Amino acid sequence: MAELQTNPIQLYYWPTPNGWKISIMLEECGLPYEVVPVNIAKGDQFKPEFLAISPNNKIPAIIDPQGPDGAPISVFESGAILQYLGRKTGLFYPADERGRVEVDQWLFWQMAGLGPMAGQTHHFRIYAPEKLAYAIDRYTNETHRLYGVMNRRLADRDYLAGDYSIADMACIGWAKLWERQGQNVEEFPNLKAWLARMLARPAVKRGLSVNAEDKGKIDLATDKDAQKILFGQRAR
Numbered sequence: 001m002a003e004l005q006t007n008p009i010q011l012y013y014w015p016t017p018n019g020w021k022i023s024i025m026l027e028e029c030g031l032p033y034e035v036v037p038v039n040i041a042k043g044d045q046f047k048p049e050f051l052a053i054s055p056n057n058k059i060p061a062i063i064d065p066q067g068p069d070g071a072p073i074s075v076f077e078s079g080a081i082l083q084y085l086g087r088k089t090g091l092f093y094p095a096d097e098r099g100r101v102e103v104d105q106w107l108f109w110q111m112a113g114l115g116p117m118a119g120q121t122h123h124f125r126i127y128a129p130e131k132l133a134y135a136i137d138r139y140t141n142e143t144h145r146l147y148g149v150m151n152r153r154l155a156d157r158d159y160l161a162g163d164y165s166i167a168d169m170a171c172i173g174w175a176k177l178w179e180r181q182g183q184n185v186e187e188f189p190n191l192k193a194w195l196a197r198m199l200a201r202p203a204v205k206r207g208l209s210v211n212a213e214d215k216g217k218i219d220l221a222t223d224k225d226a227q228k229i230l231f232g233q234r235a236r
C-alpha cells in the first residue's frame with residue numbers, strides 16, 4: 001500500500017481511544033502518515049485551521065493528499081475515517097454488501113454505544129470534580145451491559161464482524177481501558193480473549209504507541225485549566 005501512497009496522510013491526533021482507532025488502521029494498512037498533534041487539553045482543537053477540517057472540534061481527523069480522483073480530501077469522525085480508509089485500501093472493510101453491513105453494524109455500535117457510554121463512565125468515575133453516585137452507576141452499568149453484548153457476540157467467533165476489521169479496531173482502545181470503567185474483564189472471558197488477540201497484533205501495538213509520551217502531558221483529573229477547556233464547552 002505504501003508504494004501507492006506517495007504523499008503521507010496527515011493524521012490530526014492525540015493519544016486517546018478515538019485517536020488510536022486511526023493510528024491502528026494506518027499501521028495495519030501500511031499507509032505512510034504524519035502525525036499533527038492536537039493538544040486537546042490546551043485548546044488546539046479550536047484553532048481555525050483545525051476547525052476547517054474538523055468542525056466538531058474533536059480529534060481524530062485526516063487530510064489525504066491523494067483522495068478520490070487524486071485530489072486532496074479531509075475527513076473527520078473516526079468511524080467515517082475508518083470507512084474511508086477501508087474503501088480506499090480495500091483492507092479490513094469487506095467490499096461485498098453482506099460483509100460490509102456486518103462490519104457497519106458493529107462499527108456504529110461502537111460509535112453510538114461503547115464509545116460515548118465508556119467516555120461518560122471515564123468522566124464521572126475519574127474526572128468529574130463531584131462524585132455523583134447516580135451518574136457513576138448509570139454509566140458503569142451501561143458499560144457493563146455493552147461489555148456483555150460484546151462478550152456474547154464473541155462467543156463463537158474471533159472477531160466482531162467476519163474477519164478482523166475496522167469494527168474491531170474501533171473497539172480496542174476503549175475495551176483495553178476496562179479497569180478505568182469500573183469493569184472486571186474476568187466476567188467477560190470471550191471479550192478478554194479477543195482483547196489479548198488484538199493487543200498481540202504488531203500494528204495494534206504500534207498504533208497504540210503513537211505519541212504515547214503526549215498522554216503524560218495532561219492529567220485531566222487534576223488539571224483545572226484542561227478541565228475548563230474540555231468540560232465547560234458551550235456553543236461558540
Ligand SMILES: N[C@@H](CCC(=O)N[C@@H](CS)C(=O)NCC(=O)O)C(=O)O
Binds near residue numbers: 040079
Ligand atoms: N465521535 C467523535 C468523537 C471524538 C472525540 O470525542 N474526540 C475527543 C478525544 S477522544 C476530543 O477530541 N475531544 C476534544 C473536545 O471535546 O474538545 C469521533 O469518533 O471521531
